[in-house]
Amino acid sequence: MSITLLNPGRVSNSLITQRITNAVQLGQAGIDELQTQLATGRKFILPSDSPTAATQTILLQKLDERRAGFQQSIQTNQGFLATTDQTLATISDVIAQARGLAQSAAGDQVSTSEREGFALEIQGLLNSVIQAANTSYGGRYLFAGSATTQAPFELTASGQVRYLGNTQSLSGYADFNLLVSSGVDGASGLAAITKPISGDLNPALTTDTELSQLYRGTGVTPGRIRITLDDGTNTIRKDLDLSSAETVADLQTQIQAAFAAEAITVTVDIDPTSQSGLRITPSAGTVEIKDVQQGTTAQELGIASGPVAVIQGSDLDPSISLYTNVSALNNNTGIGATAGFGLQIVNGGRTYVVDLDGAATVQDIINRIKEADSDLVVGISDDGRGIAISSRLSGSDFSIGENGGNNATLLGLRTFTADAKLDDLNLGQGVPRDSTQGTLSITRRDGTTVDLDLSQATTVQDVLDAINAIDPGVLTASLNTVGNGISLTDTSGTGSLSVAANAMGDALGLSGSETTGSTGVLAGREIHPSQPAGIFGILSSLELAVRNKDLPELQRLASALDAESARVSVVRGSVGIAQRQLDSVDNLLSDRHIEIQGQLEKLVDVDYADAITEFTARQQSLSAYLSVTAQALQLSLLNYL
Numbered sequence: 001m002s003i004t005l006l007n008p009g010r011v012s013n014s015l016i017t018q019r020i021t022n023a024v025q026l027g028q029a030g031i032d033e034l035q036t037q038l039a040t041g042r043k044f045i046l047p048s049d050s051p052t053a054a055t056q057t058i059l060l061q062k063l064d065e066r067r068a069g070f071q072q073s074i075q076t077n078q079g080f081l082a083t084t085d086q087t088l089a090t091i092s093d094v095i096a097q098a099r100g101l102a103q104s105a106a107g108d109q110v111s112t113s114e115r116e117g118f119a120l121e122i123q124g125l126l127n128s129v130i131q132a133a134n135t136s137y138g139g140r141y142l143f144a145g146s147a148t149t150q151a152p153f154e155l156t157a158s159g160q161v162r163y164l165g166n167t168q169s170l171s172g173y174a175d176f177n178l179l180v181s182s183g184v185d186g187a188s189g190l191a192a193i194t195k196p197i198s199g200d201l202n203p204a205l206t207t208d209t210e211l212s213q214l215y216r217g218t219g220v221t222p223g224r225i226r227i228t229l230d231d232g233t234n235t236i237r238k239d240l241d242l243s244s245a246e247t248v249a250d251l252q253t254q255i256q257a258a259f260a261a262e263a264i265t266v267t268v269d270i271d272p273t274s275q276s277g278l279r280i281t282p283s284a285g286t287v288e289i290k291d292v293q294q295g296t297t298a299q300e301l302g303i304a305s306g307p308v309a310v311i312q313g314s315d316l317d318p319s320i321s322l323y324t325n326v327s328a329l330n331n332n333t334g335i336g337a338t339a340g341f342g343l344q345i346v347n348g349g350r351t352y353v354v355d356l357d358g359a360a361t362v363q364d365i366i367n368r369i370k371e372a373d374s375d376l377v378v379g380i381s382d383d384g385r386g387i388a389i390s391s392r393l394s395g396s397d398f399s400i401g402e403n404g405g406n407n408a409t410l411l412g413l414r415t416f417t418a419d420a421k422l423d424d425l426n427l428g429q430g431v432p433r434d435s436t437q438g439t440l441s442i443t444r445r446d447g448t449t450v451d452l453d454l455s456q457a458t459t460v461q462d463v464l465d466a467i468n469a470i471d472p473g474v475l476t477a478s479l480n481t482v483g484n485g486i487s488l489t490d491t492s493g494t495g496s497l498s499v500a501a502n503a504m505g506d507a508l509g510l511s512g513s514e515t516t517g518s519t520g521v522l523a524g525r526e527i528h529p530s531q532p533a534g535i536f537g538i539l540s541s542l543e544l545a546v547r548n549k550d551l552p553e554l555q556r557l558a559s560a561l562d563a564e565s566a567r568v569s570v571v572r573g574s575v576g577i578a579q580r581q582l583d584s585v586d587n588l589l590s591d592r593h594i595e596i597q598g599q600l601e602k603l604v605d606v607d608y609a610d611a612i613t614e615f616t617a618r619q620q621s622l623s624a625y626l627s628v629t630a631q632a633l634q635l636s637l638l639n640y641l
Contacts, residue, residue: 056599064596067589070175074586076138077172077182081579083137084183088572090132091190091535092565094125098539099561101125105546106554119546126539130155133190143192145185146170152186153536160348160395161536162375163192174585181578189571191534191564194398196388198381199412201320204275204332207249209318214300217319217384223295227255229264230307231285236262239292248278251301255280275331277302277313287311319384322363329362330410341405343413344483346526347373348393351483353403362387365411386412395540397529401484416484416528418461425460425527429556431507440508441500442467444475445518446493454504460486463508485509485524497522535564 104110105118133143134151144152144165152165167187171179186192212219222242229236238258245251252268259266264283271279278301280287286307291298298304302314320329327334335356343354354372359365362380365387369378381388391398399415400408408414423430431454432438438455440463450470457463460479463486467477475490486508490497497520498513505511509525531537538560545553 060596060599064593066176067592067596070173071586071589073172074174074582074589077174077180078579078582080137080140080142080182081575081582083135084142084189085572085575085579087132087135087142088189088568088575091129092568092572094129094132095535095561095565095568098122098125098535098542099558099565101546102542102554102558102561106551106558110549115546115549119543122539122543122546126161126536126543127155129535129539130161133186133192141165142183143186143189145187153192156348156393158349158396159540160393161192161540163187163392163394163532165192167193167377174582175589178585180581180585181574184571184575190536191532191567192394192536193377193390193392194530194532196377196381196390197400197413197415197530198386198388200385201329201387201412202276202331202385203318203320203324204328205248205270205277205316205318206325206328207247207252207270208323209248209316210246210321211248211251212246213318213321213384214316216317220297220300220316222251222301223297224292225295225298225303226290226292227258227266228288228290228307229259229262229266229282229285230288231264231282234263234285236264242297251278271312273312274315276315276317278311278316279313280311282309285309320362320380320386322361322366322380324362326359326361326365335410336406338405338407341407342403343369343408343411344401344403345369345373345376346397346399346401346483346529347391348375348396348398356407389413391530391532394532394534394536397526397531399484399526399529401526402479402481404481414484415530416460416479416526418459418464418479420460420528422458422460422463426507427529427531427556428560429507429552432503437503439502440467440504440510441502442470442475442488443496443498443500444492445490445495445497447495448492450475480523482523484526484528486527487524488514488522489520491518494518533560533564533567535568538564 101118101121105115110118130153133153135142136151140148141150141152144150146168147165148170150164152163154162154164156162163186165186167185169185169188170182172182174180183189211222214220222245224239224241224243226237226239236259240254240258242251242254245254248270255268256266264285266283266287267281269279269281271277280289280303286309287305288307289298289303289305289311291304302316303311305311329335338356338359340357342356345352345354350373352372354368356365356368359368366378369376369389375391375393377388377390377392379388380386389400400413401416402408402414409417422433425431433455435453435455438453438457440452440454442450442452444450452466452470454463454466457466464477464479467475467488471492474492476488478487479485480487488497488499488510494517496513496515499505499508499510499522501511507527509527510522512522514520514522531541538557541553542557542561544550545557
């Protein structure tokens with residue numbers, strides 16, 4: 001067997017050649033990379049060229065794209081706000097013009113033709129305000145709330161101004177997690193709907209009540225609690241996780257089930273005394289409930305207690321929902337009989353009755369009211385305590401009264417109550433309070449006259465009490481059983497019952513006579529209607545007051561214009577604050593763009609001076625390497641033999 005030996009010189013030269021080739025290729029590749037960088041101005045072309053830098057670059061580029069989107073949104077919102085401010089400035093000018101016309105029309109020497117001219121000017125101002133309030137920008141009506149595709153204001157055939165928008169003001173993102181207002185709706189900006197009428201309906205706690213409804217909608221987030229039962233012989237302690245509970249019924253089921261097989265059981269129900277808290281009753285001995293693991297569930301549920309025979313929980317004050325039963329309102333007493341009663345509503349010059357008979361839930365009541373009048377805004381109040389109703393009509397009275405029962409009162413919706421302040425009556429004109437005008441003169445059925453000093457009265461209840469104290473049980477005063485106003489009855493005789501038409505009698509809506517005998521009722525007029533406080537209603541009322549030469553009304557409207565001017569100034573101030581906030585955020589975003597670009601330059605952009613220096617150095621190094629290699633490897637055929 002023979003062995004062939006390779007030429008060691010050949011092997012050595014081949015290995016050296018391979019190494020030289022690799023080194024030359026690497027050097028040339030480095031030069032090629034530098035040439036590409038110098039030609040493109042970028043450190044890498046493909047993400048694989050520099051994965052770490054590429055990842056950081058992509059993140060920074062996305063961040064800068066979001067920044068650009070925010071700045072575009074800011075520019076759009078600035079346009080909305082600027083146009084809104086210009087519109088409000090126009091309305092402020094109209095208010096000033098209307099104030100001058102009101103002052104001129106109140107003069108003693110104004111002729112009928114001049115009054116007609118003033119009225120026509122006011123009518124023109126109203127039309128100009130409607131046009132301004134229907135301003136759109138970028139395809140969006142500015143004062144429509146979120147109903148941005150429809151003009152928010154229209155003049156009805158009967159002369160009222162109807163608001164067709166809603167109360168949802170729009171906002172836009174100016175930065176991550178930063179919402180900034182982009183305008184105002186017609187309700188808050190132009191006071192185009194009445195102040196909501198609402199009352200606390202105090203719904204009773206039921207097993208169907210959701211935990212999120214407790215504490216007027218603030219809610220309770222259930223967690224862990226510790227319950228200890230002790231009858232002197234047995235002590236049973238359990239930690240319960242109630243985090244899955246959503247309703248009072250869930251709490252009831254979980255707590256009772258935990259002790260169902262024990263020597264001592266426990267019952268959970270609604271405290272029948274308060275109707276607003278939980279009651280925890282052991283089958284024997286005492287019960288103790290505590291929070292565990294620094295929780296607050298027991299405290300929030302009002303059942304944290306030391307050992308007692310029965311835990312009577314505190315008031316959980318649930319809010320109402322659309323599904324709350326009418327029978328549960330007013331602490332389980334409901335709203336009284338509804339058959340043949342309901343609500344009497346006056347709105348837009350129309351008087352109608354809303355039948356509530358058969359309404360089982362809050363949703364049913366809301367639906368009945370909406371069906372009766374589309375010009376009402378109806379829903380659950382912001383505080384979650386009751387039903388809230390507003391009118392979207394400016395230029396007419398709005399009120400809610402009884403229709404023979406107590407439904408309006410028990411729903412917290414009656415606009416004229418005994419608690420009403422006298423200074424708030426008659427659209428804020430109040431009633432005379434000085435000693436010369438504060439006298440109510442009543443001529444009774446027996447022919448006697450009573451002059452009642454009401455100068456110290458402050459509420460409607462004070463007026464009722466003062467009248468009822470004259471001849472208790474014979475001369476009586478109460479609220480109208482139908483509609484709103486004050487009613488007088490007198491069984492002292494069979495003659496007429498009358499109230500003198502003086503300042504106090506007129507202000508209380510009682511001036512007039514009733515001649516049907518001792519069973520007759522002198523029913524007073526509505527004296528506490530509601531109207532939207534904005535410029536639309538003021539101008540509508542001002543036109544009518546000018547035509548009728550109603551000097552007291554002109555005086556009231558002059559004050560109303562001053563108040564509206566101040567209110568619009570406040571709204572403009574809020575718009576200005578939003579504009580300044582957007583400017584500030586825009587500047588910050590511009591600074592952020594500069595910072596991001598600086599970081600991107602370090603990651604991506606080539607430093608030409610460094611690159612050229614390195615390129616030159618690599619060329620020189622490669623050239624020198626090739627030269628030295630050529631001298632070192634002077635090969636011939638003998639090297640391969």
